[in-house]
Amino acid sequence: MKMNLCPETESVSPQKKRAIMEELVKGQEAATQLRVLLHNPFETDLSLSSHHLIAKVLTSFTQALSVINSSPLLPGSADGLGYQNLLLSGENGWSVPRSSNCPTSGDCSEKRSQKGGRGRYSRRKSALTWTKLSCTTDDNHAWRKYGQKEIVNSQFPRSYFRCSHKYDQGCQATKQVQRNQECPTMYQTTYTGIHTCSKATHSTTDSSNWESYLLNSDHDSILQDPPISSPTLTIKQEFLKDLTDHKPLEPSLLQI
DNA sequence: GGCAATTGACCGCTAGT
């Protein structure tokens, strides 16, 4: 499992690196089992419930993150923060801007950032959201751009997309795309809501992978869940919380 | 002409006072 992390992160101590890798490998294995379970719901070992596997994935990620967070020195503060931002994300799944993005210290609302900041909020979303980090913004769906905003302390603007079938089919899916600050060649895409439309464009993507398999709305009968096993995925905190609290997600999501 | 992107304005949410 190769995480799409920036090269800067490579100077983490070897032991922690190994610990992180072990946890991520565990998570990958659990995710793989989950994939098998989803592909062959009737042929797999029934003792492996989806809930159990999801819990395993999340536990592995949590362990990996705690190892990361326990690192007092992630190389070159800015890089380290970037690494954490990449994985932990802010409350709303986006990297919380840090002072490292403001070369001229003391400016750029740094004081606000330290306390969370007035007005810095994550709009409550009733719909499921998840974040994906990828070198492309392309997926198997047709999107219509409806807005773009400069984000405070963020080097790149954020673009807002809604499903092209919002009005003809009432599809509520939206996504936000923002270039990653640490790796400008990467795009951080936050998906909100699930495609209920029946049409999807079939543009060229890495559609052979699990992620696009799940995102492809042609698989209407398939769980359109966040691509849990995607190596480039950052699962949103909200989603994690939903899972760990065993709160009912979208009713249709976990009925495997 | 139709569709999609752009962009300024507005609104809602959150936190400080």
Next chain:
DNA sequence: ACTAGCGGTCAATTGCC
């Protein structure tokens, strides 16, 4: 409770086919 500030969305305008 009020206010400031930010993020998200709307809608008019612009550009492209």
